[in-house]
């Protein structure tokens with residue numbers, strides 16, 4: 872029987888490689904802790920994407936502009952719709968660069 876793990880760790884280098892493969896430049900931040908680009912490459916939705924490229928990624932923080940750029944490029948690069956759900960709604964990234972933010976409905 873396969874053991875499940877509570878967390879799967881994605882190396883930020885894997886995110887950096889994905890980013891580089893799309894021609895997306897490294898973006899530095901004051902919290903990079905010695906590795907340029909580490910902060911933005913460690914964001915949860917990017918890690919979730921590398922674990923499950925076909926999945927809907929649900930995150931508890933608003934999608935930052937670097938992740939918006941990343942998923943916009945990725946949708947075009949992979950020719951696949953990418954989705955992530957953040958507190959503002961469902962972000963839908965289409966190949967070609969179109970992005971929709973679908974707000975949640977109130978009950």
Ligand SMILES: [Zn+2]
Pocket residue numbers: 911914934935936937938939
């Ligand atoms: Zn982000």
